[in-house]
Amino acid sequence: MRDVASAADVSIKTVSRVVNGEPGVSAVTAARVGAAIAHLGFARNDVARSLRSGRAGALGLIIEDVANPFYSAIARAVEDVASERGHILITGSCEEDPTRERRLALRLLRRMVDALLIVPAGSDHRYLLPELSIDTPIVFLDRPSHGVAADTVLLDNAGGARTGVEHLLRQGHERIAFIGDSSDLYTAGERLAGYRAALADAGREAPDELIRAHAAHSTQALLALPRGRRPTAMLCANNRNTIGALRALRDAPAPVALVGFDDFELADMLATPVTVVRHSPEDMGRIAAELAYRRLAGDAGRPVHRTIPCELVIRGSGEVGP
Amino acid sequence: MRDVASAADVSIKTVSRVVNGEPGVSAVTAARVGAAIAHLGFARNDVARSLRSGRAGALGLIIEDVANPFYSAIARAVEDVASERGHILITGSCEEDPTRERRLALRLLRRMVDALLIVPAGSDHRYLLPELSIDTPIVFLDRPSHGVAADTVLLDNAGGARTGVEHLLRQGHERIAFIGDSSDLYTAGERLAGYRAALADAGREAPDELIRAHAAHSTQALLALPRGRRPTAMLCANNRNTIGALRALRDAPAPVALVGFDDFELADMLATPVTVVRHSPEDMGRIAAELAYRRLAGDAGRPVHRTIPCELVIRGSGEVGP
DNA sequence: CTGAAAGCGCTTACAG
DNA sequence: CTGAAAGCGCTTACAG
Numbered sequence: 001m002r003d004v005a006s007a008a009d010v011s012i013k014t015v016s017r018v019v020n021g022e023p024g025v026s027a028v029t030a031a032r033v034g035a036a037i038a039h040l041g042f043a044r045n046d047v048a049r050s051l052r053s054g055r056a057g058a059l060g061l062i063i064e065d066v067a068n069p070f071y072s073a074i075a076r077a078v079e080d081v082a083s084e085r086g087h088i089l090i091t092g093s094c095e096e097d098p099t100r101e102r103r104l105a106l107r108l109l110r111r112m113v114d115a116l117l118i119v120p121a122g123s124d125h126r127y128l129l130p131e132l133s134i135d136t137p138i139v140f141l142d143r144p145s146h147g148v149a150a151d152t153v154l155l156d157n158a159g160g161a162r163t164g165v166e167h168l169l170r171q172g173h174e175r176i177a178f179i180g181d182s183s184d185l186y187t188a189g190e191r192l193a194g195y196r197a198a199l200a201d202a203g204r205e206a207p208d209e210l211i212r213a214h215a216a217h218s219t220q221a222l223l224a225l226p227r228g229r230r231p232t233a234m235l236c237a238n239n240r241n242t243i244g245a246l247r248a249l250r251d252a253p254a255p256v257a258l259v260g261f262d263d264f265e266l267a268d269m270l271a272t273p274v275t276v277v278r279h280s281p282e283d284m285g286r287i288a289a290e291l292a293y294r295r296l297a298g299d300a301g302r303p304v305h306r307t308i309p310c311e312l313v314i315r316g317s318g319e320v321g322p
Numbered sequence: 323m324r325d326v327a328s329a330a331d332v333s334i335k336t337v338s339r340v341v342n343g344e345p346g347v348s349a350v351t352a353a354r355v356g357a358a359i360a361h362l363g364f365a366r367n368d369v370a371r372s373l374r375s376g377r378a379g380a381l382g383l384i385i386e387d388v389a390n391p392f393y394s395a396i397a398r399a400v401e402d403v404a405s406e407r408g409h410i411l412i413t414g415s416c417e418e419d420p421t422r423e424r425r426l427a428l429r430l431l432r433r434m435v436d437a438l439l440i441v442p443a444g445s446d447h448r449y450l451l452p453e454l455s456i457d458t459p460i461v462f463l464d465r466p467s468h469g470v471a472a473d474t475v476l477l478d479n480a481g482g483a484r485t486g487v488e489h490l491l492r493q494g495h496e497r498i499a500f501i502g503d504s505s506d507l508y509t510a511g512e513r514l515a516g517y518r519a520a521l522a523d524a525g526r527e528a529p530d531e532l533i534r535a536h537a538a539h540s541t542q543a544l545l546a547l548p549r550g551r552r553p554t555a556m557l558c559a560n561n562r563n564t565i566g567a568l569r570a571l572r573d574a575p576a577p578v579a580l581v582g583f584d585d586f587e588l589a590d591m592l593a594t595p596v597t598v599v600r601h602s603p604e605d606m607g608r609i610a611a612e613l614a615y616r617r618l619a620g621d622a623g624r625p626v627h628r629t630i631p632c633e634l635v636i637r638g639s640g641e642v643g644p
Numbered sequence: 645c646t647g648a649a650a651g652c653g654c655t656t657a658c659a660g
Numbered sequence: 661c662t663g664a665a666a667g668c669g670c671t672t673a674c675a676g
Contacts, residue, residue, distance in 0.1 A: 323653065324653080334654080338654070338655065366653090367653055367654065368654090369653080370652070370653035370654035370655085371653080371654055371655070373653080373654075373655090374653080374654050375654085375656085
């Protein structure tokens, strides 16, 4: 910028004005500066700009794994919102590891990201308290925060699971299994609660032997149960669980009804197209980013909690009778 | 840092030494500084650090779309390599738009990324020449650069396509279609060349009417050809083309053999499991990132070109006879 | 419409 | 082992 200034015979403040499109520069001066910029191949150094202004022009996003379609859909939606404002997106994968979550979060905050969006792996976010008080908006996605009050965007986990189970009950199923991850995981716990609630409303209880983790393995175990205790239907709590169960069911002697939580590519192309509880990860990412920008625009109201709805998509696997 | 220094009654240089684990600080002093850091909740400002050192501690990655599994696998591999070095990853999706590619590239370079990895959408990269001469390593992935010499990591596109077609020829197919995107796209063009080469080696030519873009639509058109001109097999040039063709083939009266370029999730779970030409996008991302770090470590040798191999995975759809 | 001065928070390049 | 000074390249907050 100093070189441009001396080439155009102006001060660096005037160069700064031209580079940033600020008003108050005569057309003649602006043209001279523009020519010098082009001639020298000048490009603004945004690191220096960030240091002075205190804002990096970047959003930080921490997810479990970018290679998982659910999270990459979120990342893409967040990127689109950031990009509209000329901001960039910094993404980190924490692999369900609270230590990595924390390390990544602090690393991004040291970069002075304008806001931090986080799908938390840990269950204690008090380490973020100093940042929250320092005016960096933090938004939680998919899972709630612990120990700090912050904007949050969740799915209707319990409602979606309930809808799936109610659908299976309507087909006449009596024994409906639940295949999910450990209910320590927030979303798995909520979906299990929805499953239980649907059964309770129907006057049934959920036998412990029908509630399982480790999709592929436990589906085989369920199929090996004696007739009468064997489930005729199952709710799979996420896309990985569903795919694991489908692999195990491929060799099943008798058909088993299946509803999966989360839609997935090619669900409609399998031999028996898969009925799913669908939602929009794109909406989750977009809404979270918009909440962050609202805070940056000065909204200092109480933390906001938004819920993304779920809907049943009927394709075939959930309509198999008992 | 200044506050820490005065709290610990040392200079900021000493605080800097402690924060960065540099040697030459007595244990007593280090402990006093450490206590002040903990007490004040100090965290280093990495933007200031980057400005002074000239390095952001970040890798920039430009891809077509993070939500596409091929690219998210690359992004994840790059992130893992960057993360080992304490670096972060900034990702941008350019949607096959040369203007967005350029805008994103310049935006990342203004942030002083240590290196830029790019899956190019455009066909003129001379706009990067000033940066290359300024010692920012740039690595091209999946498609070659134009007008600048740079490290490049490509798939064995032609070889992979040739392998797929040779496999279909061995099954006795005489009329093998090619379903791909416009051959303006580098990878599509290379795969088409491999297809042609395999047919030429077998003493056959590729009739123009069997070479098509727009997978779903043109698969239907091919099926509507009169017997004798109708293909009995097809090579699909990428994962999107394959899925499009599979949707169209679902209602086909007679089975058609199919080999797809790119593996994809659930390929083995479809009614007829899909034979594919498989490769490793993870290797592509990892190798590209390693090349970038080798340059940063001082390697100033000639641009390197690496090729990722392809292999045929036999699953069923490619073994359907004519 | 234009510019001089200060400063963002660190690291560099020294000196002692 | 420790620190004083300069400077990275901008923007801020002024003054004229």
